Amino acid sequence: MELTRMSSLPTNGRWRLVLALSLAGGALALAGCGSREEAETAAKAAPTPSDLVAGQPEIHGTEIKTVEITHPLNPQWVATGVGIYEMKCLPCHKLTGDRLVGPGWAGVTKRRKPLWILNMITNVDVMLAKDEEAQKLLELCLVRMPNMNITPEEARSLLEYMRHNDGEK
Numbered sequence: 387m388e389l390t391r392m393s394s395l396p397t398n399g400r401w402r403l404v405l406a407l408s409l410a411g412g413a414l415a416l417a418g419c420g421s422r423e424e425a426e427t428a429a430k431a432a433p434t435p436s437d438l439v440a441g442q443p444e445i446h447g448t449e450i451k452t453v454e455i456t457h458p459l460n461p462q463w464v465a466t467g468v469g470i471y472e473m474k475c476l477p478c479h480k481l482t483g484d485r486l487v488g489p490g491w492a493g494v495t496k497r498r499k500p501l502w503i504l505n506m507i508t509n510v511d512v513m514l515a516k517d518e519e520a521q522k523l524l525e526l527c528l529v530r531m532p533n534m535n536i537t538p539e540e541a542r543s544l545l546e547y548m549r550h551n552d553g554e555k
């Protein structure tokens with residue numbers, strides 16, 4: 387898998403750096419695989435009726451419970467989001483639909499609810515333990531997204547940047 391990824395990437399300097407970072411990130415995430423069994427056991431606990439709100443599975447034990455989505459986009463948050471993306475997310479996430487270590491971000495704000503995205507960013511361990519959609523991604527990507535120590539404010543900026551990446555104005 388690593389080899390295919392390497393040969394399909396452009397080889398200019400910037401991408402070599404990204405690749406090196408992404409391999410390091412992958413190794414880091416793999417080292418965290420020991421806790422996967424634990425996560426799977428936790429995931430088997432059946433949801434109780436209070437976990438369901440109007441047919442939408444609640445995001446369990448989450449830190450962020452409300453979010454305000456504003457139009458137009460907040461340019462300040464978009465700018466902050468780009469900076470955090472380049473420092474902390476780019477090694478594993480492309481802005482296109484292509485998977486690197488994690489899924490590409492194109493369309494992510496269309497397929498996920500804002501609260502789901504915010505909690506995936508700030509509260510990934512609980513999401514991987516309890517949220518079915520997050521678990522499906524783990525099965526697909528085979529590595530756990532690490533806890534990136536992102537504050538709720540930073541996560542909100544990242545969400546704004548994802549909306550920008552999905553063409554919102």
Ligand code: HEC
Nearest residue numbers: 411474475478487488489507523524527529530531534544
């Ligand atoms: C070491 C690699 C790595 C880094 C760094 C990383 N992620 Fe992830 N991310 C993943 C993986 C892998 C998944 C899929 C879930 C899993 O397997 O744990 C994922 C999933 C996601 C998802 C869900 C995507 C979807 O299609 O539903 C979001 C949103 C996300 N990450 C945001 C972030 C943000 C924001 C950052 C930077 C602050 C970040 N990630 C940094 C590996 C990473």
